[in-house]
Amino acid sequence: MRRMTARPANAHQARLLRLLRDGGPRSRAELGDRVDLSRSKLAVEVDRLLETGLVVADGLAASRGGRRSHNIRLAPGLRFLGVDIGATSVDVAVTNPELEILGHLNQPMDVREGPVAVFDQVLAMVAKLRDSGVADGFDGAGIGVPGPVRFPEGTPVAPPIMPGWDGFPVREALSQELGCPVMVDNDVNLMATGEMQAGVARSVRDFFCVKIGTGIGCGVVVGGEVHRGTTGSAGDIGHIQVEPDGRQCACGNRGCLEAYFGGAALARDAEEAAREGRSPELARLLAEKGRLDAADIATAASAGDGTSLDLIRDGGARVGQVIASLVSFFNPGLVVIGGGVTGLGHTLLASIRTQVYRQSLPLATGNLPIVLGELGQVAGVTGAARLTSDHLFSPA
Amino acid sequence: MRRMTARPANAHQARLLRLLRDGGPRSRAELGDRVDLSRSKLAVEVDRLLETGLVVADGLAASRGGRRSHNIRLAPGLRFLGVDIGATSVDVAVTNPELEILGHLNQPMDVREGPVAVFDQVLAMVAKLRDSGVADGFDGAGIGVPGPVRFPEGTPVAPPIMPGWDGFPVREALSQELGCPVMVDNDVNLMATGEMQAGVARSVRDFFCVKIGTGIGCGVVVGGEVHRGTTGSAGDIGHIQVEPDGRQCACGNRGCLEAYFGGAALARDAEEAAREGRSPELARLLAEKGRLDAADIATAASAGDGTSLDLIRDGGARVGQVIASLVSFFNPGLVVIGGGVTGLGHTLLASIRTQVYRQSLPLATGNLPIVLGELGQVAGVTGAARLTSDHLFSPA
Numbered sequence: 001m002r003r004m005t006a007r008p009a010n011a012h013q014a015r016l017l018r019l020l021r022d023g024g025p026r027s028r029a030e031l032g033d034r035v036d037l038s039r040s041k042l043a044v045e046v047d048r049l050l051e052t053g054l055v056v057a058d059g060l061a062a063s064r065g066g067r068r069s070h071n072i073r074l075a076p077g078l079r080f081l082g083v084d085i086g087a088t089s090v091d092v093a094v095t096n097p098e099l100e101i102l103g104h105l106n107q108p109m110d111v112r113e114g115p116v117a118v119f120d121q122v123l124a125m126v127a128k129l130r131d132s133g134v135a136d137g138f139d140g141a142g143i144g145v146p147g148p149v150r151f152p153e154g155t156p157v158a159p160p161i162m163p164g165w166d167g168f169p170v171r172e173a174l175s176q177e178l179g180c181p182v183m184v185d186n187d188v189n190l191m192a193t194g195e196m197q198a199g200v201a202r203s204v205r206d207f208f209c210v211k212i213g214t215g216i217g218c219g220v221v222v223g224g225e226v227h228r229g230t231t232g233s234a235g236d237i238g239h240i241q242v243e244p245d246g247r248q249c250a251c252g253n254r255g256c257l258e259a260y261f262g263g264a265a266l267a268r269d270a271e272e273a274a275r276e277g278r279s280p281e282l283a284r285l286l287a288e289k290g291r292l293d294a295a296d297i298a299t300a301a302s303a304g305d306g307t308s309l310d311l312i313r314d315g316g317a318r319v320g321q322v323i324a325s326l327v328s329f330f331n332p333g334l335v336v337i338g339g340g341v342t343g344l345g346h347t348l349l350a351s352i353r354t355q356v357y358r359q360s361l362p363l364a365t366g367n368l369p370i371v372l373g374e375l376g377q378v379a380g381v382t383g384a385a386r387l388t389s390d391h392l393f394s395p396a
Numbered sequence: 397m398r399r400m401t402a403r404p405a406n407a408h409q410a411r412l413l414r415l416l417r418d419g420g421p422r423s424r425a426e427l428g429d430r431v432d433l434s435r436s437k438l439a440v441e442v443d444r445l446l447e448t449g450l451v452v453a454d455g456l457a458a459s460r461g462g463r464r465s466h467n468i469r470l471a472p473g474l475r476f477l478g479v480d481i482g483a484t485s486v487d488v489a490v491t492n493p494e495l496e497i498l499g500h501l502n503q504p505m506d507v508r509e510g511p512v513a514v515f516d517q518v519l520a521m522v523a524k525l526r527d528s529g530v531a532d533g534f535d536g537a538g539i540g541v542p543g544p545v546r547f548p549e550g551t552p553v554a555p556p557i558m559p560g561w562d563g564f565p566v567r568e569a570l571s572q573e574l575g576c577p578v579m580v581d582n583d584v585n586l587m588a589t590g591e592m593q594a595g596v597a598r599s600v601r602d603f604f605c606v607k608i609g610t611g612i613g614c615g616v617v618v619g620g621e622v623h624r625g626t627t628g629s630a631g632d633i634g635h636i637q638v639e640p641d642g643r644q645c646a647c648g649n650r651g652c653l654e655a656y657f658g659g660a661a662l663a664r665d666a667e668e669a670a671r672e673g674r675s676p677e678l679a680r681l682l683a684e685k686g687r688l689d690a691a692d693i694a695t696a697a698s699a700g701d702g703t704s705l706d707l708i709r710d711g712g713a714r715v716g717q718v719i720a721s722l723v724s725f726f727n728p729g730l731v732v733i734g735g736g737v738t739g740l741g742h743t744l745l746a747s748i749r750t751q752v753y754r755q756s757l758p759l760a761t762g763n764l765p766i767v768l769g770e771l772g773q774v775a776g777v778t779g780a781a782r783l784t785s786d787h788l789f790s791p792a
Contacts, residue, residue: 240725
């Protein structure tokens with residue numbers, strides 16, 4: 001069933017809705033402090049928003065002298081859906097209007113199975129969340145896919161790790177199924193958006209967020225807005241060349257960053273080390289499980305396995321080498337590291353930091369924090385909910 | 397003598413002034429088509445601008461039915477000064493309010509002589525331009541320096557090739573001497589701004605501009621605005637590492653791009669080739685002049701000198717390698733190559749293009765033009781004039 005959620009009529013109303021989303025309930029007076037509107041004009045806009053049902057009056061506000069007024073808050077029944085499709089797993093979450101997560105599911109999934117199979121699984125997860133009672137419908141949904149997206153159309157484009165997805169009308173298809181507007185973006189852009197909304201990048205205007213999962217990507221934020229680039233491929237740093245005539249990469253080129261690091265490269269290198277007898281610990285894990293992933297290497301490293309530590313350090317140095325170049329170019333206020341491989345923890349972070357602080361000029365790195373993301377597995381779904389709420393809270 | 401140039405009272409007036417700057421004289425009706433104002437409100441703002449003297453009525457506009465109205469244009473007496481300080485030369489130009497250049501001087505200069513000596517020379521050049529009759533005073537001046545700038549304060553900061561300039565109050569000092577507001581920026585940001593104002597990047601919102609002079613820098617434009625970065629060092633790509641444990645660089649690190657290419661590296665490599673007997677042509681030029689520069693290598697290359705052609709190709713490949721990474725990260729709509737070394741011409745451009753198109757993914761390079769700047773020696777001064785006019789044409 002399609003919900004007919006109202007949209008704000010003008011930029012003032014849109015700003016008020018976003019203030020309430022990011023700061024929670026406020027009195028009219030507090031809202032007035034934050035927007036450049038006369039008292040009477042503010043009253044008009046708030047009254048119009050009350051009529052749309054997007055906001056409600058809720059409890060008495062603290063007194064500032066004179067008659068006490070009601071707090072204004074977003075309609076508590078608003079629900080946003082966030083979907084974060086990775087290469088090997090999918091996260092689905094439902095948020096309230098303040099983008100707090102009310103329910104969250106994570107399941108393994110193979111993006112290569114194609115959009116039809118993946119969306120069947122996503123819709124089953126959505127149904128499960130609905131059945132749990134956190135939502136009976138959605139006012140908007142945001143969805144992230146692990147590849148470049150033609151943002152205005154909401155379709156993946158030439159996604160290297162997603163055969164079968166090129167040009168698939170993700171927005172149209174999901175919008176029909178879910179009965180609400182759908183926004184589609186690259187998974188890394190959504191991770192950056194999530195960390196900006198509720199994580200480590202909350203007050204930062206210029207930063208980038210490097211996601212090290214199966215592959216490696218980067219979300220770029222300029223002036224508080226995601227920079228998607230001319231064809232939606234900004235941040236596609238996994239195929240930056242780090243070694244001339246280096247290892248063959250799946251993209252067809254040689255020496256790409258992803259050929260050296262990321263979940264896929266790490267698993268391959270660890271299995272090779274296990275088979276070649278360079279690490280009894282990895283050999284034991286491989287025999288036990290039949291394959292290795294980043295978590296196994298983290299386990300082995302914690303147990304003091306030298307080969308695993310070397311793999312993490314070398315990989316960190318490779319990523320650090322690329323980040324150092326991007327820091328020189330972009331001069332960010334913060335670099336966030338996220339994604340599955342961040343389970344490698346402090347060894348990885350130390351290796352990245354060493355490389356960046358050594359290679360970039362002091363002016364760019366003097367006050368540059370390089371930190372792990374705060375939101376972990378819910379960064380993407382939080383960003384997805386924010387994206388769709390940004391859309392809903394814009395003039396129609 | 398200080399001119400007391402008026403400033404617009406609000407954002408509407410500022411927008412009108414910029415429209416007139418970039419599009420030339422227009423009728424009130426044409427202005428009304430471009431701004432979101434009611435007819436009566438537009439009339440009020442235009443009348444107020446007429447009162448300030450920033451705009452004047454000038455000639456009858458083309459009829460659109462009804463009574464013919466006067467064209468509105470910027471006051472023709474407005475004058476902007478642009479100063480572009482390079483490592484080894486300085487450009488000074490005077491523009492009219494539409495930023496067309498009325499007079500331009502270029503002189504050799506050594507930035508290492510420090511701000512006092514350099515500004516003596518700049519002020520002498522300004523006096524010469526004044527004496528030629530193109531201006532009797534200035535409404536604003538913009539100045540570019542070859543290093544990072546703390547933009548809000550208008551001071552150079554930790555400039556590697558400019559000893560003696562660190563923290564020098566360029567804005568204050570020049571403002572006093574010139575009797576007008578002064579804006580200070582990095583030279584490469586001004587080149588990018590100039591190409592955006594009147595050159596090859598006119599209609600482009602996201603691009604970067606690589607200046608290959610004595611050193612190598614980059615101006616980054618996002619959504620039509622220069623991206624200066626958190627500490628003003630965005631675009632400082634000359635010290636990106638292109639070779640691990642490579643050549644010693646003047647910055648203290650090893651393997652930086654500038655250690656391999658740019659005017660300084662090229663001159664050193666060419667002189668070495670001449671002395672080692674690898675190029676009779678370069679040896680002849682060196683014997684004749686005592687030293688070599690990029691122009692000599694261009695001359696030798698045109699004469700078919702293989703060593704010179706190799707130097708240009710190798711340098712282009714190094715720059716191309718860095719640009720390829722930045723294209724993957726930033727996904728620009730255009731890459732502009734400028735600076736003195738662009739005299740190396742098509743061989744250089746071909747080498748850069750080959751590297752970028754080979755290394756970056758097709759999605760980012762499919763429609764990516766990589767072109768030489770159009771404005772040559774006046775790109776920086778045009779950008780400087782634009783910067784100061786942007787300031788003047790902002791609400792006070």
